[in-house]
Amino acid sequence: MMNGxxxxxxxxxxxxxxxxxxxxxPEGASIMVGGFGFPGMPRHLSKALVRRTExxxxxxxxxxxxxxxxxxxxxxxxxxxxxxxxxxxTNKELVVAYQEGKVEIDLLPQGTFTEAIRLGGAGIxxxxxxxxxxxxxxxxxxxxxxxxxEHVLEQSLTADVAIIRAHKADKAGNLVxxxxxxxxxxxxxxxxxxxIVEVDExxxxxxxxxxxxxxxxxxxxxxxxxxxx
Amino acid sequence: MMNGxxxxxxxxxxxxxxxxxxxxxPEGASIMVGGFGFPGMPRHLSKALVRRTExxxxxxxxxxxxxxxxxxxxxxxxxxxxxxxxxxxTNKELVVAYQEGKVEIDLLPQGTFTEAIRLGGAGIxxxxxxxxxxxxxxxxxxxxxxxxxEHVLEQSLTADVAIIRAHKADKAGNLVxxxxxxxxxxxxxxxxxxxIVEVDExxxxxxxxxxxxxxxxxxxxxxxxxxxx
Amino acid sequence: MGVDIKQxxxxxxxxxxxSGVVNLGIGIPTLVADYLPKGKVTLHSENGILGVGPEPDPxxxxxxxxxxxxxxxxxxxxxxxxxxxxxxxxxxxxxxxxGGHLDATVIGALQVSETGDLASWAVPGKAVLGVGGAMDxxxxxxxxxxxxxxxxxxxxxxxxxxxxxxxxAKNRVDTIVTEYAVFKFREGRMYLVEMxxxxxxxxxxxxxxxHYEVAEDFKVVKREVEGEAVLV
Amino acid sequence: MGVDIKQxxxxxxxxxxxSGVVNLGIGIPTLVADYLPKGKVTLHSENGILGVGPEPDPxxxxxxxxxxxxxxxxxxxxxxxxxxxxxxxxxxxxxxxxGGHLDATVIGALQVSETGDLASWAVPGKAVLGVGGAMDxxxxxxxxxxxxxxxxxxxxxxxxxxxxxxxxAKNRVDTIVTEYAVFKFREGRMYLVEMxxxxxxxxxxxxxxxHYEVAEDFKVVKREVEGEAVLV
Numbered sequence: 001m002m003n004g005x006x007x008x009x010x011x012x013x014x015x016x017x018x019x020x021x022x023x024x025x026p027e028g029a030s031i032m033v034g035g036f037g038f039p040g041m042p043r044h045l046s047k048a049l050v051r052r053t054e055x056x057x058x059x060x061x062x063x064x065x066x067x068x069x070x071x072x073x074x075x076x077x078x079x080x081x082x083x084x085x086x087x088x089x090t091n092k093e094l095v096v097a098y099q100e101g102k103v104e105i106d107l108l109p110q111g112t113f114t115e116a117i118r119l120g121g122a123g124i125x126x127x128x129x130x131x132x133x134x135x136x137x138x139x140x141x142x143x144x145x146x147x148x149x150e151h152v153l154e155q156s157l158t159a160d161v162a163i164i165r166a167h168k169a170d171k172a173g174n175l176v177x178x179x180x181x182x183x184x185x186x187x188x189x190x191x192x193x194x195x196i197v198e199v200d201e202x203x204x205x206x207x208x209x210x211x212x213x214x215x216x217x218x219x220x221x222x223x224x225x226x227x228x229x
Numbered sequence: 230m231m232n233g234x235x236x237x238x239x240x241x242x243x244x245x246x247x248x249x250x251x252x253x254x255p256e257g258a259s260i261m262v263g264g265f266g267f268p269g270m271p272r273h274l275s276k277a278l279v280r281r282t283e284x285x286x287x288x289x290x291x292x293x294x295x296x297x298x299x300x301x302x303x304x305x306x307x308x309x310x311x312x313x314x315x316x317x318x319t320n321k322e323l324v325v326a327y328q329e330g331k332v333e334i335d336l337l338p339q340g341t342f343t344e345a346i347r348l349g350g351a352g353i354x355x356x357x358x359x360x361x362x363x364x365x366x367x368x369x370x371x372x373x374x375x376x377x378x379e380h381v382l383e384q385s386l387t388a389d390v391a392i393i394r395a396h397k398a399d400k401a402g403n404l405v406x407x408x409x410x411x412x413x414x415x416x417x418x419x420x421x422x423x424x425i426v427e428v429d430e431x432x433x434x435x436x437x438x439x440x441x442x443x444x445x446x447x448x449x450x451x452x453x454x455x456x457x458x
Numbered sequence: 459m460g461v462d463i464k465q466x467x468x469x470x471x472x473x474x475x476x477s478g479v480v481n482l483g484i485g486i487p488t489l490v491a492d493y494l495p496k497g498k499v500t501l502h503s504e505n506g507i508l509g510v511g512p513e514p515d516p517x518x519x520x521x522x523x524x525x526x527x528x529x530x531x532x533x534x535x536x537x538x539x540x541x542x543x544x545x546x547x548x549x550x551x552x553x554x555x556x557g558g559h560l561d562a563t564v565i566g567a568l569q570v571s572e573t574g575d576l577a578s579w580a581v582p583g584k585a586v587l588g589v590g591g592a593m594d595x596x597x598x599x600x601x602x603x604x605x606x607x608x609x610x611x612x613x614x615x616x617x618x619x620x621x622x623x624x625x626x627a628k629n630r631v632d633t634i635v636t637e638y639a640v641f642k643f644r645e646g647r648m649y650l651v652e653m654x655x656x657x658x659x660x661x662x663x664x665x666x667x668x669h670y671e672v673a674e675d676f677k678v679v680k681r682e683v684e685g686e687a688v689l690v
Numbered sequence: 691m692g693v694d695i696k697q698x699x700x701x702x703x704x705x706x707x708x709s710g711v712v713n714l715g716i717g718i719p720t721l722v723a724d725y726l727p728k729g730k731v732t733l734h735s736e737n738g739i740l741g742v743g744p745e746p747d748p749x750x751x752x753x754x755x756x757x758x759x760x761x762x763x764x765x766x767x768x769x770x771x772x773x774x775x776x777x778x779x780x781x782x783x784x785x786x787x788x789g790g791h792l793d794a795t796v797i798g799a800l801q802v803s804e805t806g807d808l809a810s811w812a813v814p815g816k817a818v819l820g821v822g823g824a825m826d827x828x829x830x831x832x833x834x835x836x837x838x839x840x841x842x843x844x845x846x847x848x849x850x851x852x853x854x855x856x857x858x859a860k861n862r863v864d865t866i867v868t869e870y871a872v873f874k875f876r877e878g879r880m881y882l883v884e885m886x887x888x889x890x891x892x893x894x895x896x897x898x899x900x901h902y903e904v905a906e907d908f909k910v911v912k913r914e915v916e917g918e919a920v921l922v
Contacts, residue, residue: 009774010709041523107586110548110589110591114548123830124358127348130354136624172774177547178527180527206773206774216778235542239498241478265737315820315821336819338821339784341826344788350557359788364860366821399542403544409735415779445544446500
């Protein structure tokens with residue numbers, strides 16, 4: 001059976017700086033952005049996305065946008081067509097863009113949002129959930145009584161690109177996460193055609209405990225080290 | 230905000246021997262059994278289940294039964310009503326019981342089986358998967374074209390009891406898994422009313438790296454140490 | 459409404475919680491943590507932790523958005539972790555919530571109906587731009603404890619025959635705790651189980667248009683926080 | 691069919707695999723591992739590992755069912771892990787498979803149809819008691835390489851206009867590799883791309899009732915394994 005030493009291992013994962021990585025995003029892309037508040041938010045990739053000013057007509061798939069976000073410039077510059085997520089009430093730029101009819105918002109309960117991404121990555125395109133049944137967020141959606149309870153049929157989410165953050169990557173592209181900085185990142189890594197990861201540290205192959213790897217390299221395309229911006 | 234020292238922490242998880250743990254299983258229960266071949270199979274709990282001879286009319290939810298299994302005695306003793314899983318071809322006792330009409334078998338593709346358990350634990354009762362579309366395993370099931378591809382509506386799985394195996398538990402009931410012994414165990418822990426875990430080792434609270442915990446104690450009811458049979 | 463009333467509601471909510479795993483919503487529910495029995499109730503936060511500990515000392519802990527990796531569901535407030543804590547991704551966090559594994563949640567409410575409907579996230583006529591995890595919490599938790607002031611700042615009742623604000627979930631509230639009373643839902647009917655001694659049943663009824671019955675185990679209590687009387 | 695023919699099919703399958711992540715089914719596909727370029731192709735096994743390494747030395751490794759924690763998808767065969775390996779539960783393992791993340795799978799086949807249908811798991815008239823992960827593999831892998839002997843032991847053709855055995859999946863086969871030929875599916879049509887020099891096109895057609903065309907890039911090859919001629 002196949003053998004291999006560390007030097008021989010080639011997984012095809014690339015190691016680039018943030019601007020070169022963001023250069024790979026196609027026009028009008030749908031982009032998943034990881035993070036729940038500060039932890040797990042790919043800040044340097046977000047800044048590089050803002051810098052690449054010719055990219056517009058974007059769809060952002062992210063749980064929330066806080067009152068201060070690196071990505072706010074995208075709304076001021078009218079580069080966002082649509083946002084899908086669960087909580088945008090406190091972001092002034094987005095609220096204004098929405099009220100002016102410049103941005104479309106698809107609001108999902110957070111659990112539906114995260115499961116839609118996980119199942120999108122798993123090749124399961126739709127699922128019935130009890131969440132939001134009987135509320136305005138279920139309006140226009142198919143419903144069905146299952147086990148005596150009303151459920152809503154939700155569509156899974158996939159994207160052209162995911163920009164996520166992890167704690168460490170090894171040189172094969174395997175990722176390790178830390179504490180509450182995991183959040184949506186592992187699921188998003190599975191659900192995009194192109195997954196770009198910002199990490200604190202890059203280590204040699206063999207340095208990560210194989211049981212601790214949260215995202216195997218198969219889901220990773222490009223790794224960007226934080227300070228190499 | 231609430232504080233707590235290790236001594237004060239009470240999670241309600243019980244620590245029993247295998248026979249006392251199996252004593253909690255109700256008559257006619259549906260029982261998920263973890264393991265993929267040898268790794269992750271709860272052998273001592275299985276033996277205790279066989280020893281509790283008055284338990285019958287059981288439904289077993291397990292991926293596969295190899296040619297030699299601790300649980301074979303259950304078929305010889307006519308204690309199993311139904312089996313749900315993906316691979317039973319090589320187990321003589323089960324094949325015979327099936328041919329004699331003593332056991333019903335629900336065969337699912339392995340990926341459908343594992344996702345049905347995970348989603349069962351997550352409160353999502355049904356999902357559309359492309360797997361098995363156009364095959365005999367989709368017969369009698371609702372199908373739908375989604376994104377131009379045929380999908381099958383599958384029902385999620387839950388159970389009265391899960392008997393699973395992990396590598397270590399701490400005294401709060403948190404579990405850590407090892408290598409390919411994870412398999413179906415973490416999902417099954419989430420999908421049963423009563424989850425009984427067999428472990429190699431029990432350690433003090435605080436000894437497990439919180440990032441390494443595969444199953445948080447909230448999914449665990451009873452922990453059994455392997456040698457305490 | 460003064461701080462003391464919020465503290466009273468929080469303390470009264472905590473009496474409902476003697477063991478298990480609980481998720482506390484924002485607002486008054488956050489205050490509940492201070493009144494929980496030490497070590498017996500474990501707190502879950504939907505951003506991915508079971509075993510939330512106290513906030514770190516703000517004099518010693520400086521938040522660096524670049525490196526912070528342990529916060530609560532606000533996304534920005536640093537916390538600590540208890541010795542039995544575990545971390546997980548959002549999928550598992552919502553498996554805990556939607557899957558029915560939480561013993562209880564305490565959640566702030568704008569309105570509650572006599573059938574246990576909860577409205578907690580949106581106001582009619584305003585753009586609906588945020589829901590967060592509230593719907594999953596309320597659909598999944600074994601017990602939903604709604605914590606709210608009995609009347610709105612304008613003096614309007616919040617416990618109604620029917621909610622007229624957008625719903626979070628239908629028929630899911632188990633217990634209502636206000637500064638004046640506690641109601642419980644039993645087999646689909648709403649019962650008054652507790653009232654503070656400053657009111658008569660008639661006065662309470664006037665503030666509470668929902669249909670409810672007085673429970674057999676109804677009792678009248680003194681409103682105290684930490685031994686001190688509460689100023690309304 | 692002798693061992694050498696199996697080795698030839700395995701070697702020919704390996705030529706299709708130059709990089710990426712591959713899952714090898716049981717039977718002939720298992721032999722493919724020996725012919726893969728070192729370090730460039732990573733093997734996935736559905737029981738929860740990416741980075742399958744060689745089997746441990748059977749003289750040094752004794753299987754203890756009680757403690758063994760690293761096996762392949764047979765559930766009993768011990769393996770090793772490569773330096774870049776990771777472990778995961780079945781949910782993530784089938785996310786890799788069903789979700790379209792595997793670059794290829796090599797899978798044994800009982801029959802393949804001219805529309806790319808695959809039958810690999812059951813025989814008509816027998817009780818259907820096992821399917822395993824085959825359906826998920828075939829539905830999800832970017833390329834499905836069917837590895838099979840050209841004819842059944844009774845001399846019956848296996849590459850047919852339509853499968854008459856129960857299907858594993860419809861329209862999913864990308865490449866067929868037998869001891870005589872290689873077929874590829876391109877835009878829904880089946881093409882002969884390679885044949886061994888021991889046959890004529892007419893002889894191959896006689897053994898292959900499926901409708902196929904000879905590809906523009908068709909070539910005739912010598913059948914060799916490790917430099918030695920193969921005995922049929």
